[in-house]
Amino acid sequence: MQKKLKVVAATLVLLSLSACGLFSEKIDETKGWSATKLYSEASEELEGQHYERAIQLYEKLESSYPFGTYAQQAQMQIAYAYYKSQDQAQALAAVERFIKLHPNHANVDYMYYLRGLINFNDQIGFLNFIYEQDATERDPKATREAYAAFKQLVDKFPNSKYTPDSLDRMRYLINAMASYEVHVARYYYRRGAYLAAANRAMGIMNDYRDSPAIEEALFIMIRSYDKLGMTELRDDTMRVFKLNYPSSKFLDEGKKAERHWWKLWN
Template identity: 40%
Template sequence: MRVKHLLVISLLILISACSNSTKVDENLSEVELYQQAQKDLNGKNYSAAIAKLKALDSRYPFGRYTEQAQLELIYAYYKISDTEAVRDTANRFIRLNPDQPNVDYAYYMRGLAAFDQDQSFLARFIPLDMTTRDPGAARVSYNDFAQLTRFYPNSAYAPDAKIRMVYLRNLLAAYEAHVGVYYLERQAYIAAARRGTYIVEHFDGTPSTANGLAIMVEAYQRMGMTDLANSSLEVLKLNYPKYPAIASGTYKPMVKELADRDWFSRTIVRWVGSNNDPLPPGQTRANEDLEKRYQDALEEIPKEIKASTK
């Protein structure tokens, strides 16, 4: 079955390559190019829209529709899953138009492209645990969204970016926990203890904080560092009294359970996964129900976790 999926993917790539060779009439005016590009976007013919938007950008670099065309180009690249082109085009727009009213959209799309980078087409057919993979793209996406929310806190895209940042922070913390377990399994206890400490210091308030403490307890116990193990265990008991490893009153190694998803992570993943489409550029194409979805997501977050993410 997977072979068939790969064949379909290969066919789509070939079709995309052929469609990218779309020629644009050299006699079209700026207005005609923009109108035809809009028609292609509305018809979901993104490759044709890209060809026209690129032509408009190169032929009329100081035209009336140039800046909006550049924003639409970012959107069109996203719709064909060309993440590198999205980031390159967004970076170029930010560099050339730092004061443009809709520059926040370029920041948003840049982060969204990195966010989706690991959500590859292949991953839709081959199940992958994102918390066990190299989180490089997740870090880039988090930093991009952080810039958006810092520079443009009142942006229409800021609420969506904040929700994704919560998910990404939890993802990064979970990845660190997996690394800590990896070190425990290989008896690299000093490295495991350091990784657990890193989680507690840099990802406090995430669902993986308790896992970080548990890794510290187990690593210190196995190294015979009783005082450090006991102090870490006391912190774990005080802050997470229902943690599975201490449910019986004494610490029990929970290496296998550390890989399990918690309620909060599952909820955020489901919400983000159902909201992968970007918000279209410009006021005329804005997503009117963004605020409602943001509020709905916030209401589902437990109070103690919500407080730690403010």
């Protein structure tokens, strides 16, 4: 009798646990929702900056209606939602997936543009970024990747509505990369590595011809050649410098120039 009671008790416990599991099982509120309903709700969540929930709903839409009219748009919105939530890796993965699946989509140019934005990390607005952040503090690898992404858009879709803004960003990124190289050349000069400084500055001349950083790059070359005793190269570079920048701040007279140089480089 005691053995039977134990069996009954164990059975009741199992039934109780099973019942608890059934009642605690999460109900899928989206079950039976139409594609239109899913897309509308997801877009509302996205607009409200509830990115995780928006992504869940877009993914539900894509899996439930993979061949519907909203599926491709949902894929694009997933990439955008990841971008806005600052999940760079997931955002880039979503962009690449869309481009691979839909290379001829009418709005694929936007995905190329978004790829550039993700790398650019445009979280505070383009104009604020230009005027407030020191370009030399940016990761040069990320800068190069952002430039390459925008360039691909411009090359593939020259008439895209996103091309003018991409060109503006490319110009900024070129200046950022050139400024970073000047920063490095200045670093070498301060530490007495004059040949390295001159070579780095020469690289700026070759790679970033239209950048404002060329002015300081030339001046670094002049100072480096002077330190190295390469007077002919120094004088040739000085002639080029004066021809192109006759009113340069680096050519101030006497001690003013030295003070400017000292403050800038120390």
